[in-house]
Amino acid sequence: KTRSSYEQKLKTAQHSVSKKLLETAINKQSNLIASADVTTTNELLEFAEKVGPHIIALKTHIDIISDFDYKKTITPLKELAAKHQFLLMEDRKFADIGNTQELQFTSGVFKITDWADFVTSQVIGGFESLDCFKNVGVVAIIGMSSKGTLTTNSYREEALKISLSHPNVIGGVSQNEIPEDLLLFTPGVNLADSGDGKGQQYNTPEHVFKNLHSDFIIVGRGIYKSENPEQAAVTYKNEGWKAYVNSLKKA
Ligand code: UP6
Numbered sequence: 001k002t003r004s005s006y007e008q009k010l011k012t013a014q015h016s017v018s019k020k021l022l023e024t025a026i027n028k029q030s031n032l033i034a035s036a037d038v039t040t041t042n043e044l045l046e047f048a049e050k051v052g053p054h055i056i057a058l059k060t061h062i063d064i065i066s067d068f069d070y071k072k073t074i075t076p077l078k079e080l081a082a083k084h085q086f087l088l089m090e091d092r093k094f095a096d097i098g099n100t101q102e103l104q105f106t107s108g109v110f111k112i113t114d115w116a117d118f119v120t121s122q123v124i125g126g127f128e129s130l131d132c133f134k135n136v137g138v139v140a141i142i143g144m145s146s147k148g149t150l151t152t153n154s155y156r157e158e159a160l161k162i163s164l165s166h167p168n169v170i171g172g173v174s175q176n177e178i179p180e181d182l183l184l185f186t187p188g189v190n191l192a193d194s195g196d197g198k199g200q201q202y203n204t205p206e207h208v209f210k211n212l213h214s215d216f217i218i219v220g221r222g223i224y225k226s227e228n229p230e231q232a233a234v235t236y237k238n239e240g241w242k243a244y245v246n247s248l249k250k251a
Helices: 006-012 016-028 041-054 070-084 098-106 153-165 205-212 229-249
Strands: 032-035 057-060 087-094 118-121 137-141 169-173 183-186 216-219
Touching (some): 006 016, 016 087, 016 137, 016 183, 041 057, 041 229, 087 098, 137 153
Parallel strands (some): 032 057, 032 216, 057 087, 087 118, 137 169, 183 216
């Protein structure tokens, strides 16, 4: 079974964020999302400046930034995103009732609604819990990469039903193939390691494009822990693109 190309997916994409992601992937010949799991504003901005040209999106866990300040952290981050043409993905993994998620999304110090292009959310709160993410794209957590995760076959099936029917959802995070109407984001990608001793399990770009028909790879420590993060980003970008092109050829 063959997979659809980014060009084919762009023709049928409904959501503006899906279109932007696919267009960026085509323009930059990249399917790489770098996970910036660093804990200070300086590290975050330095990292974004270095890897920005090579990625389609920067994934943040904004609540791990110890010196977070909207003007000092977000304003320059948005400028870097515009300069290097990447999207901002906040990996908040919302997991509550709709009303609480709405507050977490719009309020507090992070004000995610004001800057994120797309966010991750669990779907454990049910269909209506996703209604609040009006101005962004939602990437639903369908399956997790960690050892012993509770995202079993039957959980994933139910999570996919919600994701396929909700207009805010643009895709899913998963370690399994998902329907082509959703973009597939796959974390747990590393060229050097098979795990981290804390439950994380890694695969190669080749594996996730060939076997899962993934659209985008998410790489954290493989890049930001590397001695030369910019060079590592280029390596993952090239490996990801090569694996994507090969996955199109597969009969
Ligand atoms: N992430 C996973 N697995 C999931 C969902 N999300 O690893 O199923 C996120 C982590 C981290 C990144 O929260 O930010 O992707 C992976 O980082 P790593 O490459 O350093 O392991």
